[in-house]
Amino acid sequence: MLNIIRARLQQKHRTIKYPDAAPPEMPEKFAGRxxxxxxxxxxxxxxxxxxxxxxxxxxxxxxxxxxxxxxxxxxxxxxxxxxxxxxxxxHRLAAVSRESLVIRPGSPLPADVLCETARKYFKRSFRLRQVSAGGCNACEADCNVLGTPVWDMGRFGIQFVASPRHADGILVTGPVTGNMREALLKTWEAVPDPRVVIAVGSCAVSGGPYRDHAEVHNGAGSVVPVDLFVPGCPPHPLTILDGLLRFLGYPVTW
Amino acid sequence: MGEAMVRLYNEESLPLEVVSVVDFEQFRHLILGTLAGEAHLSALFGVPQDRGVRLYAVVSDTVHGSMGLAATDVGDSFPSLTPACPQAHWFEREIFEQWGVRPEGHPWLKPVRFQPPRRGTTAPSPPGVTDYFSMEGEEVHEVAVGPVHAGVIEPGHFRFQCYGETVHHLEISLGYQHRGVEAKLVGGPDRRTIHYMETLAGDTTIGHATAYSQAVESLAGRRPTMTAQILRGVAAELERLANHIGCLGAMAGDIAFLPTRNFCGRIRGDVLNLTALICGNRFGRGFLRPGGVTSGMDPDQISRMLARLDVVEKDAEVALSLMFDAPSVLGRLEGTGTVPAQTAASIGMVGVGARASGLARDVRSQLPYGIYRYSSVPVCTYTTGDCFARAYVRWVEIQRSFAFVRDQLGSLNGDGFPVKPLYPGAGRLTVSLVEGWRGEICHVAATDAAGKFLFYKVVDPSFHNWFGLACALRGQQISDFPLCNKSFDLSYCGHDL
The missing domain is CATH 3.30.70.20 (Alpha-Beta Plaits)
Incomplete structure (x- = not known):
């Protein structure tokens, strides 16, 4: 017990202040928006x-x-x-419409990240069933990171749950392989209304590096209706958290 | 007796025709003869020909530090090697599924990925629909789990045959992550090839990108600069650190030892951020290319890295000592999910799983490549083959990797950029072996007269080890599964390709 307390003191409090303060700085060579x-x-x-x-x-x-x-x-x-x-x-890349992910000369930041349904029903408590559907496990890893003490998305009432029956929506990663199509569809059907779908990573948004392979469906959107797109290969945890918070209507100024 | 297998060293290539095609009896004889010594099967796969299929076998000889190659042509069937050589079982199932060539006498012939055949027109069965091993009896019950699991993890299907609390057999059915990568590698390299490599298993971006870069370099007959080799080694060990720390944290979570779980989840991220310090991406995407690496480190970055490394190492040491000093943790790990050395050897396990069962298998020291030719890393083994052994081997490797990274950063000087594009030579064959954090990664590539890939075979360590997990569960309770599963920490996407 004493050892645990000593270790706890040594490891310190590490949860970041974001979104009340600026997020940690991205590495010099980071490729963002x-x-x-x-x-x-x-x-x-x-x-x-x-x-x-x-x-x-x-x-x-x-x-x-x-x-x-x-x-x-x-x-x-x-x-x-x-x-x-x-x-x-x-790091800000997420959008609720597919068209807003396209960047032209002088494109503004995607303004349309708020989802009225999500703000109205899920702002204080947002439970997600994650479905991994054919990617490389990097997006899954960065979703898991959001549960660690640094990011601690539980602060915002966001949590991954085991059953789709307990969920307010699904978070899909991967291009949706032929072999995962039915499982994804059944999981989505098991989530009660109102429900949302979040596509995380370029695979789930568009098929990513596997786009147009006969074995995949070019993203979650070809199987279920997507409410929030989070680009990246994989997206940085901050990109995902930023998308989730603004989707739910939290004021994020960074 | 006939001739021996064609010998090849890591980071070398041969003219394709040097691998002469022998008749099947001799092929079988060569493989079984070599495997009788200190060797294991690294790859066994089919390549379509005008008529029939050519089988290639790669055997890694850990005593002589070399690989043996053999090839034979078969029609629609061949006598299975599995009854005499169990480690061929998963490979033969793959050959059957991909090319419709039946290994006659295979005791366990069923799909490995539920993928459409790449030759012939047989329709694949729907995912997960196969003839499962089952037990019958009044109090026997079957538990089916997946493909969608309770956590944020990849999809797979597990069937447990239980009598009371005891699991008598676990069958693992994969393929949900199959996205058709190997077929798309044929005719490359093209603009997507490196991205396929970086996402074969996303948590092993550096491992697979190293194997690929090394394969192209061998085919081209070129070596990267020393600086590039050092940086690749640093990135590879950071990858090992991040994943091993994450794995031990998750194991702590599975046995409800929450302090270590919480600390390690964060420390894993701290290590990924060190990789991002080198190349901008936490997983090392974009860092390795055939010919070298895409960015270097200046002295200022090196000293920042060393300073952060000290903090991370201290944090990891405190978090993990806590776990390994707790009798309740040790009590839960010891004797759970045991794979005896003999089983591990006969089913051809590699990596952490093999080393925890006492098999000294580590490509870095036995068939060294890149920087490991000059700086050796000791092989860490343990004897008990249980969850404790797999955890302990990871902990020792974490300590060795910290030392290696610090050592290598000290010898870095900064030249050797930028990387020049490199293309494979024509009509050559190479086998590229790399010790990823999970174990032996094997890439086999051959080029046509235009220097394009005739075939490109990928064997992720998980391909060897999934069956090891099934063996570990025998006689355990079903509640031991999450812990055993995490102690192996295998890849679904790396297996499913």
Missing amino acids: PVVVGRCPDGCRACQEVCPTQAITGGPSGPVVDTGRCLFCSSCVSICGEKAIAFSRD
């Missing part, structure tokens, strides 16, 4: 050709990046002679 800053020379498609997931298309005034497909690998940044694309250290 992309910024499209320039025009493209006529006919240049270098970034589109190097992108592993066809996340980039050409627009009249510069490249257009779909963060729902992006793996944040920075291949486009390395290849671009014009420096038309850059990745900022901004």
Whole structure:
């Protein structure tokens, strides 16, 4: 017992003050929200050709990046002679509409992160059944991290539960493999109304690196209606928490 | 007797035609003969030919530090190796499922992933629908769990055959994470290849990316710079640290020893943040590429890293000592989920699971590659093969990895960037072995005349070890399952590909 108390003192209190204070700083080389800053020379498609997931298309005034497909690998940044694309250290990527994940020159931050249903019913108590449906287990790992003392999402009444019957919604990771389709559907059907679906990671948003494989369904949206999209491969825990808090209507200024 | 297997060392490649195709009897003879010594089966897989399928076998010889290769052509069936060589069982099931080639006499022939066949037109059965082993009797009952589990974990299906509280058999049915990666690697490398490698098992991004980079480098006949090798080693050991610490924390959670669970969940994140300090991503995404690494560390970053490493190491030591000093924890771990050495050897276990059962299997010291050629890491083994042994081996490895990372950071100088793109040479074959945090990662690749992949085989350590978990559960109570499962800490996606 004394040893446990001694260890507890040594480990200190580590829960971050966020969202009441600024979140921890992202690492120097962190690739967060992309910024499209320039025009493209006529006919240049270098970034589109190097992108592993066809996340980039050409627009009249510069490249257009779909963060729902992006793996944040920075291949486009390395290849671009014009420096038309850059990745900022901004962690805020989540949106409630798929279209808001597409970043154009001068795109605002997604304003539409609030979900009225979620704010009205779930703000004080939000229970989620997580369904892992064919990804690489990195998104699952970063969802688990939100339960550790540093992030402690229990502070906001957010918790992962074992049964879909106890849940207010499901949080899906992975592209939804053919082999997981039925299990995902049954889990969703078992959640009582009103319910929400949250797609975490580029796999769950768009199929990620497995997009268009015969074995997968290109994301949760092709099986169940998605209410919140959280891009990233995998998303940083802060990106997920930011999305969840604003989805529920918490004032987040950072 | 005939000839021996074709010998190959880690980080080497051969012209493809050097691996001569022998008849099946000789193939069988070579494999069984080699496996009679201190060797295990690292891979056994099929490659489609114009007619029939070519089988390749890779055997790792831990005494001589080399690998043996053999190949044979088969039609629609071949006599199963499994009755004489149980460690071939999962591989033969995979060959049957992928290529429709039947290993005649296999005692346990059923799907491993429920994937559509890559040759022929047989329809796959729906996931989880197979002929399960079952017991009958008045008080016998069956418990089915999954694919969706009670925690935030990957999907898998488990069937327990119980009599009273005792589990007499556990059958593990996987494939829910199957996303068709191996088929898409053929004809590469292309712009998605490295991303497939980084997500074969997301928690082993560095391990699989190292195996892939090393495979391409071997096929190209090039080695990365010393700096790149050191940084790869540092990243690999950080990956081991993060996952081992996370695993021990989760084991503590499964036995309701909450202080260590809480501390370790956080410390694992602290280690991932050290990886992010090197390359920006907590899992090491984007850090390794064939030819080298994509970013270096300047002296300022190195000293910051060393300072943070001291804090993390101290925290880990306090959190884990607490667990290993508590008699109630030891009482729960000791004697639970035992895999005897003989079982582990016969079913071909690798990694932490094998070492906990007393088998000295560690690629880093036995078939060294990269920085481990110059800086050796001692093999940590234990003898009891139970949950305690698997926990204890991880704890000792955590201590060794901290020392290794600190040592390597001290010898880093900063040159060798940026990485130049590297492409495989034409008509060559290589086997790339890496000791990931779970155990032996084996990638086998061969290229055509244009330097594109003819085939690319991935064997994650979990592929060897899932059956070990099934064996560990025999005679246990069903309530021991979460603890035993976590003590193995295997990957579903790495198995399902």
